[in-house]
Amino acid sequence: MAAAPGNNLARAQLLIMEPPAKVGAKPGATIKRVRFQFNPNKLALTKSTEWRRxxxxxxxxxxxxxxxxxxxxxxxxxxxxxxxxxxxxxxEKKIEDLMVACVPTPKSLASKKPASPWVRFEWGTARTTSFNGVLSSFSVDYSLFDVDGKPLRATCSLGIEEASVDTPGQNPTSGSENTRRTHRVIAGDSLPQLAWHEYGDATAWRIIAEANEIDDPMILAPGTELLVPAFDDGQDGV
Structure with a gap:
């Protein structure tokens, strides 16, 4: 029997995974694999670099x-x-499947370290658009309804931000995970933002706050040099 047309077409999907068990680790087990009915007709990829003057x-x-x-x-x-x-x-069931990536996983809640899943968009052999990340935005536009009000058509807009698995606080020249770093504050910085960048966990801002005797994590004076301890140095206080 001849293969039906389209059988060899690569289908896009979203892989939803348990967040890493610890900073620097890879994502955990797959929670859900959401296969798309239709492949996207457009992908937008951006990458930024940060400069200071x-x-x-x-x-x-x-x-x-x-x-x-x-x-x-x-x-x-x-x-x-x-x-x-x-x-x-x-x-609605398909939307609920996608929204799993927006809320903390039961496993992370049970360990008292709430974290939403990590995700990876996969489509055939594409590499630049396939990376481990987190769902940074999610919205739905409903466009057709049944007589009872049940949605029949919808367009979901997804935003995925890359999440690194590099061990934070590691000095590439020494290889030590206990190396302490410093960070010079620029306008718009906050401790939760810095903790997310350094540790992959915004709630770990207290580690940096305690090391620098900071009371308000949202107010930082530009130009201030902060000590950024290795994650292990402050885990007991998180």
Whole structure:
């Protein structure tokens, strides 16, 4: 029997995984594999770099920028859902499957370390758009309803931000995980933001706060140099 047309078409899917058990570890077991009915017709990939300039009152031109670091990849895509054919299942069920990635997993709640799942968008052999990350945004537009108000068509917009598995606080020249780093505050910085960047856990900001005797994690003076302990140095206080 001849293969039906489209049987060899690579189907896009979203892999939803348990968050890492500890900082620097890889994602845990797969919670759900959400296969898309229709492949996206457009993907938007962005990656940023961060630069810092120190204003010079005497220089006629702008000061040379200082490279601070490379930002994560961000992927945005739209997923079309259609349940006008009864064999395609429920639109709301598919949306609920995707929304699993927006809330803490039962396993992380049981360990008293709430964290939402990590995700990975997979589509055939694509590499630049396939990376471990977290769902940073999720929205749904319903466009068709049954006579009883049940949604029959919807478009889901997903935003995925790359999550690194590099061991935070590690000095590449020494290989020691207990190396302490420093961070110079720039406008807009906060301790939860810094903790997420360094440890992969925004709730670990207390480690940095205690090391620098900071009371308010949201108010940091630009230019201040903060001590960033290795994660193991402050785990007992989290």
């Amino acid at each position: 120190k204003p010079s009152r005497m220089a006629p031109d702008a000061a040379l920028p200082e490279f601070v670091g490379s930002g994560p990849r961000s992927l945005s895509l739209e997923v079309f859902l259609d349940a006008t054919d009864k064999h395609d299942g429920s639109v």
